Amino acid sequence: MLTIGKLAAAGEISPDALRYYEAEGLLAPTTRTASGYRLYGEDALRRVRFIQHAQACGFTLAEIRELLQLRQTDKACCNDVRQRAIEKRLQLAAKIRSMQSMSAALDRLIAECADGSQSVDDCPIMAALEQIDGGAEPAR
């Protein structure tokens, strides 16, 4: 059994974050000592890694909690998990496109101002940012 500090060290996370996960319903200690210290079993580390990897895939903690709850649901099958992964991939694609169009807009601004020795008042970048047609599509 691991105390919160040991689990935190093993998972490279702060004890505070672990307590936060508990409050969010993602990871409860197996038991407590008589004095109230949290004690975690071996699977806690696997759970911590699960959370970290899912976060690295773009899932929020609320979504991760849902993924974990699928395990409790008898009728849920792997397809439910797969569907959530596919949806998240779509969300990521949309965000990536949005940021790519921001980057492309910056590309155009930077190119417009290849020689940057003018004063800020004459800067083509500043001017372009005031134009109606300049810039990227709004981010969502």
Place this chain on the structure above:
Amino acid sequence: MLTIGKLAAAGEISPDALRYYEAEGLLAPTTRTASGYRLYGEDALRRVRFIQHAQACGFTLAEIRELLQLRQTDKACCNDVRQRAIEKRLQLAAKIRSMQSMSAALDRLIAECADGSQSVDDCPIMAALEQIDGGAEPAR
């Protein structure tokens, strides 16, 4: 001279947002009526568009305030603006890469589970998320 409501309508933004910009030092009304109503000049609309376009390029309001302050600084030249644009493009590129690796991680998980009829306990996605090597690099 425009009241806050007129400017808001022209800029397709809420009056609350305009008051927020004022509090953040991005856009002050030209003057006020005797009763305290904000009155904006014509350049206010150009300023609103500047803010919106810069946001669409990924700049935060704090960064936009800095861009605007460059105009007040005598010694600042267009290169300063250009440098900020280049730096922002770098930041965007980093975020895009991070999200692309998230998406690629999801690709692998989804492929691993082409047939999703198993129970969640045997789901290859759930299993992979618990492995040390699974997942993408952490987002920053």
Place this chain on the structure above:
DNA sequence: CTTGACTCTAAAGTCCACTCCAGGGTTTAC
């Protein structure tokens, strides 16, 4: 036996860009 490292709780703070609210005053249209 004491010092220092660890743990506990509950609540508040952080960042960002707003939105929403209450409780007023003002202006415009009919």
Place this chain on the structure above:
DNA sequence: GTAAACCCTGGAGTGGACTTTAGAGTCAAG
């Protein structure tokens, strides 16, 4: 003249994932 539509201020709320703080109890080593 009155109702609707507008405007004002200050402050609280939102979401997300924590961190920080304060005050207090607990445990291991020397």
